[in-house]
Amino acid sequence: xxxxxxxxxxxxxxxxxxxxxxxxxxxxxxxxxxxxxxxxxxxxxxxxxxxxxxxxxxxxxxxxxxxxxxxxxxxxxxxxxxxxxxxxxxxxxxxxxxxxxxxxxxxxxxxxxxxxxxxxxxxxxxxxxxxxxxxxxxxxxxxxxxxxxxxxxxxxxxxxxxxxxxxxxxxxxxxxxxxxxxxxxxxxxxxxxxxxxxxxxxxxxxxxxxxxxxxxxxxxxxxxxxxxxxxxxxxxxxxxxxxxxxxxxxxxxxxxxxxxxxxxxxxxxxxxxxxxxxxxxxxxxxxxxxxxxxxxxxxxxxxxxxxxxxxxxxxxxxxxxxxxxxxxxxxxxxxxxxxxxxxxxxxxxxxxxxxxxxxxxxxxxxxxxxxxxxxxxxxxxxxxxxxxxxxxxxxxxxxxxxxxxxxxxxxxxxxxxxxxxxxxxxxxxxxxxxxxxxxxxxxxxxxxxxxxxx
Amino acid sequence: xxxxxxxxxxxxxxxxxxxxxxxxxxxxxxxxxxxxxxxxxxxxxxxxxxxxxxxxxxxxxxxxxxxxxxxxxxxxxxxxxxxxxxxxxxxxxxxxxxxxxxxxxxxxxxxxxxxxxxxxxxxxxxxxxxxxxxxxxxxxxxxxxxxxxxxxxxxxxxxxxxxxxxxxxxxxxxx
Numbered sequence: 001x002x003x004x005x006x007x008x009x010x011x012x013x014x015x016x017x018x019x020x021x022x023x024x025x026x027x028x029x030x031x032x033x034x035x036x037x038x039x040x041x042x043x044x045x046x047x048x049x050x051x052x053x054x055x056x057x058x059x060x061x062x063x064x065x066x067x068x069x070x071x072x073x074x075x076x077x078x079x080x081x082x083x084x085x086x087x088x089x090x091x092x093x094x095x096x097x098x099x100x101x102x103x104x105x106x107x108x109x110x111x112x113x114x115x116x117x118x119x120x121x122x123x124x125x126x127x128x129x130x131x132x133x134x135x136x137x138x139x140x141x142x143x144x145x146x147x148x149x150x151x152x153x154x155x156x157x158x159x160x161x162x163x164x165x166x167x168x169x170x171x172x173x174x175x176x177x178x179x180x181x182x183x184x185x186x187x188x189x190x191x192x193x194x195x196x197x198x199x200x201x202x203x204x205x206x207x208x209x210x211x212x213x214x215x216x217x218x219x220x221x222x223x224x225x226x227x228x229x230x231x232x233x234x235x236x237x238x239x240x241x242x243x244x245x246x247x248x249x250x251x252x253x254x255x256x257x258x259x260x261x262x263x264x265x266x267x268x269x270x271x272x273x274x275x276x277x278x279x280x281x282x283x284x285x286x287x288x289x290x291x292x293x294x295x296x297x298x299x300x301x302x303x304x305x306x307x308x309x310x311x312x313x314x315x316x317x318x319x320x321x322x323x324x325x326x327x328x329x330x331x332x333x334x335x336x337x338x339x340x341x342x343x344x345x346x347x348x349x350x351x352x353x354x355x356x357x358x359x360x361x362x363x364x365x366x367x368x369x370x371x372x373x374x375x376x377x378x379x380x381x382x383x384x385x386x387x388x389x390x391x392x393x394x395x396x397x398x399x400x401x402x403x404x405x406x407x408x409x410x411x412x413x414x415x416x417x418x419x420x421x422x423x424x425x426x427x428x429x430x431x432x433x434x435x436x437x438x439x440x441x442x443x444x445x446x447x448x449x450x451x452x453x454x
Numbered sequence: 455x456x457x458x459x460x461x462x463x464x465x466x467x468x469x470x471x472x473x474x475x476x477x478x479x480x481x482x483x484x485x486x487x488x489x490x491x492x493x494x495x496x497x498x499x500x501x502x503x504x505x506x507x508x509x510x511x512x513x514x515x516x517x518x519x520x521x522x523x524x525x526x527x528x529x530x531x532x533x534x535x536x537x538x539x540x541x542x543x544x545x546x547x548x549x550x551x552x553x554x555x556x557x558x559x560x561x562x563x564x565x566x567x568x569x570x571x572x573x574x575x576x577x578x579x580x581x582x583x584x585x586x587x588x589x590x591x592x593x594x595x596x597x598x599x600x601x602x603x604x605x606x607x608x609x610x611x612x613x614x615x616x617x618x619x620x621x622x623x624x625x626x627x628x629x
Contacts, residue, residue: 097505097618098514192522193503197620222545226535335619340523352520356527365501365526365625367539370547373623 007031009434016427016434019396023383025433026202032331037441039312039433040065044146044153044166046314046325047071047081049339051150051189057100057115060194063327063337064143064154070094071152074115075102081154082117083141093140097194104140117142149178149185151323166257167310169413173253173261176305177316180343181286183293183301188321189344191355195363196337199373201380203313203334204433206326209372210307210315211260212252212425215397219375223368230276230357245270248405252425253308256414258432260425261308263318265407268302281349300410308425311432320358332380338363395430398422467563470573470599473606478556481628486537489628493530494600494609501526501613501629516614525615525625533628540626548626552583556629558595569601570609577613581627589622591615591629 007013013022013031025031047062048071059072061084068084070093084092086106093104093113103120105112112121117140122133143154146163153163160166167174180186199206209216245267253261272290276282294301307317313326321341329335340358342351362369382388402424408417418424473492480489493499502516502524517524528536539545557578565572579591598610613629 095506096508099508099511193505193517193524195503195523195525195620196618197623199623219546222539222542225542225544226538227531228535355521355523359523359525359527360532363525364620364623367536367545370624370626371545374546377623 007034007437009437010431011434014430014434015392016395016431019394019399019423019427020392021395021430022392023389025430026204026380026383027331027389029331031437032202032328034437036065036328037444038437038439040328041441042155042157042160042436043312044155044160044163044310045312046310046323047152047154049150049188049190049323049341050079050147050152051187051341051344052339053079055100057102058098059094059101059115060098061094061096063325063335064156066328068092068094069143069154070104070140071154072115078116079145079147079152080115080117081143081145081152082113083143085141086111086113087119087138087140111138113140149175150188151178168257168259169255169411169415170253170257170259170261170308170310171413172303172411173263173305173308174259174310174316176263176303177307177318177321181289181293183289183296187344188341190339190341191351194337194339195359196335197364198329199334199336199377200332201334201373201376202331202383203326203328205376205379206324206334206336206372207309207311207313207315208426208429209376210317210324211309211429212254212262212422214250214252214262215421215423216372216375219371220368223371226367228357228360228367230353247302248419250420251405252416252418252422253411254402254416254425254428256428258311258429259309260429262306262425264304264306266302266304268299270302276353279349279353281347282353285347285350303407303411309429311429317362320361321354322358322362324362332384334376395423395426398424399427463563466566466571467561469606470563470571471561473599474558474561474575477608478558481556482554484551486540486628490530490534490537492606492608493533494607495530497530497533497608498610499526499528499533499613500524500611501615501625504615504618506618519612525620526613526629536628545626547624548583550584552581552627554582554627555580571599571601571606573597573599577629579627579629581622591622591627593617595629 013025045064047069048060052060053071053073056073056075056077059070062069062071070082070084072080074080084094086093088111089108091106091108093106102115103112110123111119114120119135119138122135125131143156146153148163178185246264247267248265251263272287305318309315315324322338324336324338327335342354359365360367398418402416403418405417405419408415411417416424477492500519504516507515540548543549558575560576562574563571564574574596577593577595581589593615596612597608599606600609
């Protein structure tokens with residue numbers, strides 16, 4: 001492909017009428033560079049959970065696209081997402097992954113920024129700048145912040161709609177994810193530590209896989225053969241043991257916005273199956289949660305979410321309650337960050353079971369995700385060859401057979417709910433991707449602020 | 455220090471070195487079940503996650519055992535499951551299986567209290583698989599050995615990897 005040519009993504013590189021996508025979108029440097037501008041500079045991106053910065057002054061480093069951001073709670077309790085980049089020469093003003101502070105001082109020339117991002121200290125302001133620097137114009141770049149049930153998203157673009165509008169018809173699925181096991185919107189708490197690691201593949205492979213690729217289940221045969229579920233029986237999911245009464249399994253949910261969910265629907269009279277008989281406290285907790293969820297949600301308690309992807313690069317997993325973010329780290333590499341959460345009020349025994357299960361399921365030591373990463377790395381390599389990349393990837397499974405199957409009516413909005421394996425979710429994801437990629441960016445360079453004497 | 459004390463210490467050190475050398479040999483020759491036999495039934499096998507912290511505030515540099523996330527936080531049952539998974543021949547992250555070389559150095563016996571011996575060492579685990587996939591895992595290891603009638607068993611292993619962002623796509627090798 002000619003890197004200089006005018007690219008049209010919709011209908012060409014991403015030809016969803018024919019169910020084909022060019023391998024170039026995973027491996028071409030110029031396309032990757034465009035993604036940073038057209039996808040990441042515009043989209044709402046997950047930056048962390050509010051419990052990671054529980055106290056005033058707390059901060060953690062996070063990322064948006066390729067860039068480092070500070071996610072912090074200022075001394076007044078307000079949440080901020082600030083580009084971790086000094087306005088003077090661009091050095092990181094925060095070099096620690098986690099801590100508590102009232103200010104961020106740049107190591108290079110010692111410009112100092114407050115916990116709200118304001119430039120509050122400039123050495124030699126008088127003798128060097130002759131008081132000609134308007135500090136009010138040179139604070140840290142601050143992103144818009146949305147707090148959705150404690151899950152924090154940020155966006156650089158003023159023209160992108162509010163987060164709730166952006167989330168669109170995924171609300172039912174993501175609300176369900178944000179609910180505690182008892183069906184209430186109580187507090188989740190992130191475990192200490194963030195899993196961060198590198199995978200040799202383009203960032204979209206993880207995002208697409210979690211959007212709804214039930215078709216890849218055979219690659220997890222080895223995890224299915226051992227005892228991974230905390231219930232201590234064969235299988236890898238907690239929900240494998242919840243009930244035997246299923247009305248619809250493997251439901252793929254996709255929205256017009258390109259977001260995706262996965263889940264299943266239990267029968268009306270689904271029962272609680274004792275799961276943790278050897279752990280009384282844990283068993284009691286989940287039994288009680290089941291009863292309360294039934295009571296609270298009624299018919300909608302039959303929905304059992306598995307996870308999904310919020311465009312462009314965060315995947316949520318129910319059951320292990322994790323958020324996995326696929327950060328672009330060059331066209332051929334992804335940096336994955338995962339946090340895991342537990343209900344804040346749950347007994348320690350429950351947290352312990354969840355904590356052990358999650359790191360055994362997902363992440364680099366996770367017995368399931370290990371095989372996923374093998375798949376993505378190899379698929380990426382397969383998109384690089386001169387001959388190989390002349391041939392599009394097939395994304396046509398179930399094309400024309402997308403359904404608004406029940407329970408689509410109460411999932412709400414303009415969504416498709418298709419049972420069993422289908423690539424409708426991937427198609428919805430790449431349709432959105434292509435739409436954004438076809439929109440040229442506005443003027444990128446920010447106007448210089450007026451240099452008024454102070 | 456008497457000559458006998460010196461000799462006792464050298465003998466103990468030699469025994470420990472031999473144990474670790476044999477352990478590494480079993481792992482590098484993929485005799486995973488024989489390796490499992492070296493582990494006490496109540497083994498704690500733990501690898502925390504490192505993060506970058508301010509000078510002097512290093513208490514939080516590694517995630518905490520028993521409450522935070524860790525790269526690995528396993529007992530014997532879980533380690534056995536990991537071996538079982540490799541043995542399926544379908545665990546694609548380890549199929550074809552890795553070539554590994556386990557090395558240790560800087561061995562210190564930090565405490566020898568009867569049958570319970572605490573040691574510290576540095577480790578280097580080299581992994582190469584398929585064609586060019588290569589990782590170096592380097593760090594510190596704190597081990598507790600327990601002497602039984604059939605020799606030593608490993609009862610605690612703490613693995614401190616010198617990386618905050620893991621520069622490997624997975625942790626399918628044993629440390």
